[in-house]
Amino acid sequence: MSGERDRLIRSGWLIAVLVAVPLLGVVDAVGPRPVAALGFVANLTVLGMASGRVLLGRAGLSAVERATVALALPIAVLVLGTIAAGALGFHLDRRLWAVLVALAAEAAAAGVLSQGRPDESREPRARPRARPRVRPPAGRVLLWGGSLAAAGGVLAVAVALSGWTAAHQTYPAFSALSAIRMGSTERSVQIQLTSEETAATRFIVTIAVGRARPESSTFRLAPGVTWRKTVPVPRSAAVRVVAYRGSAPRVPYREVHLAAAGAADGG
Amino acid sequence: MNPGSFSVRLPAAVLPGRPDRAAAPPAAGLPGPANEAGGRTASFPLIVLLTSLGTLAVAAAYAAGREGWPYLGALYWPGLLLVYVPIALRAYSSRLTRPAEGFALLLLLWVQQTLIFRMYSPLALKFPDELQHWRGTVNVVHSGTLDQANYSLPIAVHYPGLEALGAAVSASTGLSVTATAFIVAAVLRLLVTCVLYVLFLRISTDWRVATLACVIYAAGPHYLFFDAMYIYGSLALPFLLLAVWAVRLLRSPGRAAGRWAVLLIAIGVVTVSHHITSFVMVALLGSLAAAGLSRPRPDRELRPLVAWLVATAAVLGWSLLAAGDLVSYLRPVAAELWHSMAGLLHGRLGAAAAGAAPNAVPLGEPLYERVATIGALGILAFLVLWGSRRLWRERHAEPWALPLIGGALMIFVGVALRIAVSDGSELSGRASTFIYIPVALVAAVALRGMRPRDSGRHGAGRRSLALVGSAAPALAAAVILMGGIASGWPPYWDRLPGPYLVSGFERSVDPQGLAAARWALGALGPGHRWAEDSAAYTLLATIGDQNTVRDVGVLFDGKGADAAARFFVTHEDIQFLAIDLRDSTQLPASGAYFPGQPNAVRYRSPLPRTDLEAPGQVAGMSRIYDSGDIFLYDLRGSAYER
Numbered sequence: 001m002s003g004e005r006d007r008l009i010r011s012g013w014l015i016a017v018l019v020a021v022p023l024l025g026v027v028d029a030v031g032p033r034p035v036a037a038l039g040f041v042a043n044l045t046v047l048g049m050a051s052g053r054v055l056l057g058r059a060g061l062s063a064v065e066r067a068t069v070a071l072a073l074p075i076a077v078l079v080l081g082t083i084a085a086g087a088l089g090f091h092l093d094r095r096l097w098a099v100l101v102a103l104a105a106e107a108a109a110a111g112v113l114s115q116g117r118p119d120e121s122r123e124p125r126a127r128p129r130a131r132p133r134v135r136p137p138a139g140r141v142l143l144w145g146g147s148l149a150a151a152g153g154v155l156a157v158a159v160a161l162s163g164w165t166a167a168h169q170t171y172p173a174f175s176a177l178s179a180i181r182m183g184s185t186e187r188s189v190q191i192q193l194t195s196e197e198t199a200a201t202r203f204i205v206t207i208a209v210g211r212a213r214p215e216s217s218t219f220r221l222a223p224g225v226t227w228r229k230t231v232p233v234p235r236s237a238a239v240r241v242v243a244y245r246g247s248a249p250r251v252p253y254r255e256v257h258l259a260a261a262g263a264a265d266g267g
Numbered sequence: 268m269n270p271g272s273f274s275v276r277l278p279a280a281v282l283p284g285r286p287d288r289a290a291a292p293p294a295a296g297l298p299g300p301a302n303e304a305g306g307r308t309a310s311f312p313l314i315v316l317l318t319s320l321g322t323l324a325v326a327a328a329y330a331a332g333r334e335g336w337p338y339l340g341a342l343y344w345p346g347l348l349l350v351y352v353p354i355a356l357r358a359y360s361s362r363l364t365r366p367a368e369g370f371a372l373l374l375l376l377w378v379q380q381t382l383i384f385r386m387y388s389p390l391a392l393k394f395p396d397e398l399q400h401w402r403g404t405v406n407v408v409h410s411g412t413l414d415q416a417n418y419s420l421p422i423a424v425h426y427p428g429l430e431a432l433g434a435a436v437s438a439s440t441g442l443s444v445t446a447t448a449f450i451v452a453a454v455l456r457l458l459v460t461c462v463l464y465v466l467f468l469r470i471s472t473d474w475r476v477a478t479l480a481c482v483i484y485a486a487g488p489h490y491l492f493f494d495a496m497y498i499y500g501s502l503a504l505p506f507l508l509l510a511v512w513a514v515r516l517l518r519s520p521g522r523a524a525g526r527w528a529v530l531l532i533a534i535g536v537v538t539v540s541h542h543i544t545s546f547v548m549v550a551l552l553g554s555l556a557a558a559g560l561s562r563p564r565p566d567r568e569l570r571p572l573v574a575w576l577v578a579t580a581a582v583l584g585w586s587l588l589a590a591g592d593l594v595s596y597l598r599p600v601a602a603e604l605w606h607s608m609a610g611l612l613h614g615r616l617g618a619a620a621a622g623a624a625p626n627a628v629p630l631g632e633p634l635y636e637r638v639a640t641i642g643a644l645g646i647l648a649f650l651v652l653w654g655s656r657r658l659w660r661e662r663h664a665e666p667w668a669l670p671l672i673g674g675a676l677m678i679f680v681g682v683a684l685r686i687a688v689s690d691g692s693e694l695s696g697r698a699s700t701f702i703y704i705p706v707a708l709v710a711a712v713a714l715r716g717m718r719p720r721d722s723g724r725h726g727a728g729r730r731s732l733a734l735v736g737s738a739a740p741a742l743a744a745a746v747i748l749m750g751g752i753a754s755g756w757p758p759y760w761d762r763l764p765g766p767y768l769v770s771g772f773e774r775s776v777d778p779q780g781l782a783a784a785r786w787a788l789g790a791l792g793p794g795h796r797w798a799e800d801s802a803a804y805t806l807l808a809t810i811g812d813q814n815t816v817r818d819v820g821v822l823f824d825g826k827g828a829d830a831a832a833r834f835f836v837t838h839e840d841i842q843f844l845a846i847d848l849r850d851s852t853q854l855p856a857s858g859a860y861f862p863g864q865p866n867a868v869r870y871r872s873p874l875p876r877t878d879l880e881a882p883g884q885v886a887g888m889s890r891i892y893d894s895g896d897i898f899l900y901d902l903r904g905s906a907y908e909r
Binding site for chain 1: 316323333334370386389390412428431434436441442454461468505506525526528529536764767778782786886887888895896899904905
């Protein structure tokens, strides 16, 4: 790659990057989410390109090697920097990562600037001879464009098919009934019924505390909706909750029960 | 070839195919291009289209699995082959004349294989190993620290590299942890592709060999699924390769300090990311150090020795100071290996070795998959022997030749593991992630030496032979891919997504189990001790953030709160019990109903329903959750605690 095409060796570009990195870091730390993500990704990109340049230079490395290092180093900085920050007792949050990435990117860019023009570009280069531009035959352009467009379409169909069937995969419908004692003294019980039926369903829930007469609640639940009720229950009393479906009001559908304290001792 | 001829000739973009060999003419049986440029440009877009059709076929097979459509599930293997074989053939072809196209093939393979992997479950993480690291990453994001307990994979707290990376990306971009896991895993897979290529290129100095080796590696048992997951091994692997690449780079002139820095960074990331990979790194650098020292004095290399010392110190220091639980985590695996070896001495092999019941009913994979597995191992073993012979003959003076050949010959150790150890297919599959690196390179060296050279005018008989010869690479590529996947992950009953399976890993992740796990976390809070079957073990520990217990069969034997059950509950401090009545309707797909069950694969019929209902009859038990199939019980204060 010629010096003219390698923008990072121009000090003007580098100074612009040095100024931009802290600004992007601020955006990353406090900006609204989509914009902050751009700052994060931009600083990671600077970090990858500049740190690879500082550590390995360009001479003797292939383009794939440079790209590989540019991909690996930001990951390494995030991993090792986060673990170091965690070990030092810092709270790991978005601001810390914004500062970490910005500092590393700034240091890397400054490192490139301090190196000046790399060795391989100091010597005067012969201006590359302009290669005659050959317009590819129309048939080849059509073949490339058509094939790649078709491939993109095929992949889009594949992804859509997977996403759609995964989202609509049918599983057996169910509803979940639960009861737990609440609070430190466990003087109340929270009862909860969540419907994951295929359609809105009418439920009848009976709650029996100790030997008292059960009280019932009737309600209709749409799929994905939860019904909750808290009832006062002494720890010494057992609780039995049964849910029935409106379509079969005599057949218990779900049942939970909480033992009274000391029930295992026969008390 | 003298040792000097093994020196690096980079940058790669200008590497010739092989200076000592003229480009081979077009393969027999295929129409030749009008000119070379025409041949180059026409094939790549067509390969892109063909492989995309393969990916679509796999997507259709997945959809058929989910929806229960008949016949379409059969598209799975043709789809996979349509993705892999054209790329493999092109990488092998003498018409591949540019490094850029070779690397583009690898990027294409990355795109298609990443899509194939993710389309299995495109909307949520379902693979248990991924869910474990999802939990770890969620913990870091929520707590802001790296030391929050991860009950689903306690050792991961001591190797927090992936969680650190995932949390940083999730918190900085605002993406959900699930979306972050998708992206991070794909980027790490891309990094593996790139590092593998540049490492192979540095070692072989032949971009054709590097391209072919990467394609062969992509047919490894765990490459398509397991190694593509959001798991800590996926982060450590590319940095292991990067460390070896940096050691190799140290041999060529340039900025030594910067190369050492890259090496140290890579060693650091591997060390804090994954235990097994860090041990492999020490072994690998150790073999390179030994090879460097074994050379005569003027050529003796000390840099690999220094790299090995640094890596050893880092791994030892981290294991002793930060990962004290490592020994207890690895002890069961070591014990299993030891028992298997002891069983081998007594003449027991594989499933009949210690740990497996003699009257076991193994869930057999289809015959064609077994044949493909054997065929793939046979082809690779042949190529390894051929390539090793060639490498030894031509490059034995090169210091890396011996470690490379030795590593490639480890394929036979993998085969032995598969045959001799009771859990051998999983162990050899895990080992293949590392063993296939030298295997792929040596096999590629062998293939480079046997590429078609002459397709001139023949008589009719010779032309037929040439046609057969040109079909052989396609067949070999198909067998290598099929055999690799058949011997890796997922198992044959898990290849397609579908309805709920008992103890079926990702096939056991369904809305009912997820709802129970979410309820447990929301209603009870994290960290309670649970006994449960395999499916609940995964979901309660990851989604539910509960402290689940392994090998809990004693609570499911239908005897209620007998002495053994009471001892187990008090000894393990178990507070809650999860029961799934579906365990009484199916045999366990993976062979065991309960995690860590020692006598797996012993069942001839599902668990009796009465056994599953027995705990509910124990005095003082509270059934706190009922979703039809899943019952959750509170054991506290029950007869189990008496």
